[in-house]
Amino acid sequence: xxxxxxxxxxxxxxxxxxxxxxxxxxxxxxxxxxxxxxxxxxxxxxxxxxxxxxxxxxxxxxxxxxxxxxxxxxxxxxxxxxxxxxxxxxxxxxxxxxxxxxxxxxxxxxxxxxxxxxxxxxxxxxxxxxxxxxxxxxxxxxxxxxxxxxxxxxxxxxxxxxxxxxxxxxxxxxxxxxxxxxxxxxxxxxxxxxxxxxxxxxxxxxxxxxxxxxxxxxxxxxxxxxxxxxxxxxxxxxxxxxxxxxxxxxxxxxxxxxxxxxxxxxxxxxxxxxxxxxxxxxxxxxxxxxxxxxxxxxxxxxxxxxxxxxxxxxxxxxxxxxxxxxxxxxxxxxxxxxxxxxxxxxxxxxxxxxxxxxxxxxxxxxxxxxxxxxxxxxxxxxxxxxxxxxxxxxxxxxxxxxxxxxxxxxxxxxxxxxxxxxxxxxxxxxxxxxxxxxxxxxxxxxxxxxxxxxxxxxxxxxxxxxxxxxxxxxxxxxxxxxxxxxxxxxxxxxxxxxxxxxxxxxxxxxxxxxxxxxxxxxxxxxxxxxxxxxxxxxxxxxxxxxxxxxxxxxxxxxxxxxxxxxxxxxxxxxxxxxxxxxxxxxxxxxxxxxxxxxxxxxxxxxxxxxxxxxxxxxxxxxxxxxxxxxxxxxxxxxxxxxxxxxxxxxxxxxxxxxxxxxxxxxxxxxxxxxxx
Amino acid sequence: xxxxxxxxxxxxxxxxxxxxxxxxxxxxxxxxxxxxxxxxxxxxxxxxxxxxxxxxxxxxxxxxxxxxxxxxxxxxxxxxxxxxxxxxxxxxxxxxxxxxxxxxxxxxxxxxxxxxxxxxxxxxxxxxxxxxxxxxxxxxxxxx
Numbered sequence: 001x002x003x004x005x006x007x008x009x010x011x012x013x014x015x016x017x018x019x020x021x022x023x024x025x026x027x028x029x030x031x032x033x034x035x036x037x038x039x040x041x042x043x044x045x046x047x048x049x050x051x052x053x054x055x056x057x058x059x060x061x062x063x064x065x066x067x068x069x070x071x072x073x074x075x076x077x078x079x080x081x082x083x084x085x086x087x088x089x090x091x092x093x094x095x096x097x098x099x100x101x102x103x104x105x106x107x108x109x110x111x112x113x114x115x116x117x118x119x120x121x122x123x124x125x126x127x128x129x130x131x132x133x134x135x136x137x138x139x140x141x142x143x144x145x146x147x148x149x150x151x152x153x154x155x156x157x158x159x160x161x162x163x164x165x166x167x168x169x170x171x172x173x174x175x176x177x178x179x180x181x182x183x184x185x186x187x188x189x190x191x192x193x194x195x196x197x198x199x200x201x202x203x204x205x206x207x208x209x210x211x212x213x214x215x216x217x218x219x220x221x222x223x224x225x226x227x228x229x230x231x232x233x234x235x236x237x238x239x240x241x242x243x244x245x246x247x248x249x250x251x252x253x254x255x256x257x258x259x260x261x262x263x264x265x266x267x268x269x270x271x272x273x274x275x276x277x278x279x280x281x282x283x284x285x286x287x288x289x290x291x292x293x294x295x296x297x298x299x300x301x302x303x304x305x306x307x308x309x310x311x312x313x314x315x316x317x318x319x320x321x322x323x324x325x326x327x328x329x330x331x332x333x334x335x336x337x338x339x340x341x342x343x344x345x346x347x348x349x350x351x352x353x354x355x356x357x358x359x360x361x362x363x364x365x366x367x368x369x370x371x372x373x374x375x376x377x378x379x380x381x382x383x384x385x386x387x388x389x390x391x392x393x394x395x396x397x398x399x400x401x402x403x404x405x406x407x408x409x410x411x412x413x414x415x416x417x418x419x420x421x422x423x424x425x426x427x428x429x430x431x432x433x434x435x436x437x438x439x440x441x442x443x444x445x446x447x448x449x450x451x452x453x454x455x456x457x458x459x460x461x462x463x464x465x466x467x468x469x470x471x472x473x474x475x476x477x478x479x480x481x482x483x484x485x486x487x488x489x490x491x492x493x494x495x496x497x498x499x500x501x502x503x504x505x506x507x508x509x510x511x512x513x514x515x516x517x518x519x520x521x522x523x524x525x526x527x528x529x530x531x532x533x534x535x536x537x538x539x540x541x542x543x544x545x546x547x548x549x550x551x552x553x554x555x556x557x558x559x560x561x562x563x564x565x566x567x568x569x570x571x572x573x574x575x576x577x578x579x580x581x582x583x584x585x586x587x588x589x590x591x592x593x594x595x596x597x598x599x600x601x602x603x604x605x606x607x608x609x610x611x612x613x614x615x616x617x618x619x620x621x622x623x624x625x626x627x628x629x630x631x632x633x634x635x636x637x638x639x640x641x642x643x644x645x646x647x648x649x650x651x652x653x654x655x656x657x658x659x660x661x662x663x664x665x666x667x668x669x670x671x672x673x674x675x676x
Numbered sequence: 677x678x679x680x681x682x683x684x685x686x687x688x689x690x691x692x693x694x695x696x697x698x699x700x701x702x703x704x705x706x707x708x709x710x711x712x713x714x715x716x717x718x719x720x721x722x723x724x725x726x727x728x729x730x731x732x733x734x735x736x737x738x739x740x741x742x743x744x745x746x747x748x749x750x751x752x753x754x755x756x757x758x759x760x761x762x763x764x765x766x767x768x769x770x771x772x773x774x775x776x777x778x779x780x781x782x783x784x785x786x787x788x789x790x791x792x793x794x795x796x797x798x799x800x801x802x803x804x805x806x807x808x809x810x811x812x813x814x815x816x817x818x819x820x
Contacts, residue, residue, distance in 0.1 A: 296806060298796055
């Protein structure tokens with residue numbers, strides 16, 4: 001059937017030799033599309049690319065053969081094109097005249113190089129290939145169907161056939177696809193020939209790869225969902241079978257890599273980004289592998305264990321799926337050829353990106369900038385990323401990133417999505433290194449760090465008024481004593497300033513001061529509160545007497561406010577200064593009745609450390625940071641103390657409770673006696 | 677002589693406490709270990725609810741020796757999502773120090789998070805991951 005039409009159309013325009021006839025019909029069958037008479041432009045493009053002619057020549061060919069005019073490759077156009085290719089390859093100008101009537105050698109195609117020779121050599125073309133036909137038919141459809149299954153979104157796979165979109169968009173129905181292998185089985189021997197001879201000419205590499213999948217022939221056909229995936233898959237099949245150069249099934253070929261790249265791009269346009277777990281799950285589930293196997297594949301391929309797939313990991317996973325589909329058992333660990341470092345080397349050989357809109361302008365020698373840089377960059381960074389990952393794991397344990405990790409998968413995905421927006425920022429940086437590093441960080445710890453930082457920052461607002469602290473604190477104290485509000489503010493400044501010293505040693509300092517002057521009370525209570533607190537729990541005596549006594553001695557108001565302080569201090573332990581400050585605002589005003597004393601010693605000693613660093617205004621930030629850290633430390637200590645107190649109190653509560661229970665039971669026993 | 681169990685109680689399904697993964701080295705007496713682990717859940721719950729923790733701390737995840745019996749010691753560990761790990765160790769195996777138990781729990785926790793990261797794993801399913809199995813076996817072999 002093919003041949004007839006071919007002869008009819010081909011013969012009308014140009015004369016084809018018998019040999020050419022067969023060859024061309026074989027190629028035609030290769031590029032067979034579902035729409036009768038129309039060839040899949042993608043495959044045709046592939047073929048043209050394989051002819052290794054410069055792109056301009058290919059364009060010319062398309063133009064001359066009339067396909068451009070028509071918008072698709074019909075049989076006739078195809079044959080003419082083939083002839084033109086042959087002409088081009090032999091150095092003749094690409095014109096119709098050159099092809100009509102002259103004796104041209106068969107066009108050579110990079111992968112199909114052996115075809116003509118083997119065709120010549122295979123004197124009984126039917127016998128051998130037929131013998132191997134079932135095997136190869138099994139091979140090829142299996143291979144093809146493998147990729148067919150794996151391609152989740154063929155709709156997005158049109159990139160390399162857009163100029164022919166009118167003809168390529170008609171759905172490549174799976175029926176036509178399915179029919180292809182079967183028809184091949186039945187009567188497409190001729191069509192099979194180029195295909196078969198190719199494999200047989202290879203040193204058994206494909207045999208190895210496609211050895212077992214004969215049973216897959218029917219299976220994929222049965223399972224095949226009605227998704228349009230034909231073009232790219234067939235193309236990849238051709239390429240895979242054409243250029244398969246390795247014996248190792250675990251080795252990714254350049255074409256497969258291209259294919260995976262396409263798939264990756266369809267899921268995630270940026271090659272440097274990650275594919276989220278959920279997305280990848282949906283994608284790989286379409287391959288119809290059982291879930292445990294997919295789970296195992298995931299474990300193997302997600303080397304950095306972040307729940308998302310980088311481009312390299314994606315390729316690994318895809319390749320494993322392909323291999324599994326072809327019948328290879330899943331390995332227990334990642335084969336060395338599949339490991340990220342290796343694949344990175346492979347990626348550097350990527351000849352071109354199929355994304356180019358013009359199918360004929362597929363530069364074989366051009367290096368794709370984005371496509372290549374990213375994978376290689378990422379691949380190179382895999383080991384560093386892996387080490388970072390371990391560091392992060394260490395960090396994460398400390399920082400409890402397990403909080404996020406152990407969340408339900410929904411939460412995890414939302415977290416990933418939440419963390420993901422952070423990644424687009426790094427994408428702005430062109431350096432892939434930064435990208436991967438920030439990606440790692442952003443997933444597991446940045447969000448946590450942010451959360452922790454946020455949690456810790458609100459408790460320490462005091463640093464903000466630091467600008468007033470640029471002077472010596474004695475000035476603040478002056479203000480403190482003279483006016484109420486700024487004074488309090490100044491006084492408020494001191495407590496955060498004090499933390500550099502161990503608070504316990506500071507407290508006696510303050511306390512001494514307080515005994516000396518009443519003004520110091522404003523600041524001192526702030527600290528005395530904490531010391532009081534601490535002392536109560538730790539029952540350290542030395543401060544206790546001084547602190548509470550001195551404070552309580554001052555006024556009963558102090559006591560009430562102090563007790564209020566305690567209460568308020570606990571819940572507001574994170575922001576200790578604020579409530580204290582508020583409480584003592586009236587206090588200080590009350591106390592202001594005393595004569596404003598000269599700037600007492602208290603300011604100087606605590607101020608001592610500060611004037612030197614405080615004076616230069618540039619050191620403000622570092623001091624603020626220091627103070628924040630001090631405040632954090634203080635808060636932590638407070639927390640620990642409170643926790644201890646809490647546990648002790650709870651124990652006491654339990655004891656008391658028990659006693660109460662016993663007493664009540666005794667009462668119950670006694671009451672009847674008493675009543676009677 | 678080191679049975680392991682991993683019990684789950686994800687926060688969502690609070691009343692449920694079904695095991696996601698149980699493994700023990702000696703094949704005999706397995707039922708006894710199951711029972712032990714199940715009862716130790718109570719102790720774990722008690723410890724978890726007792727500590728009104730403000731900051732989830734690594735130290736608080738490790739619950740330490742839950743209770744010793746004449747035959748064996750039980751250690752507990754709870755994660756932030758209320759997943760409980762329980763290790764039962766033979767009392768005769770006195771060489772195991774607290775630090776080692778902690779590190780075992782940490783490893784368990786790590787491999788558990790790896791399992792969770794797998795999008796094909798649904799929380800609540802029994803853990804079938806070979807990697808997880810491998811790690812657990814490694815730990816058991818190492819200690820026995």
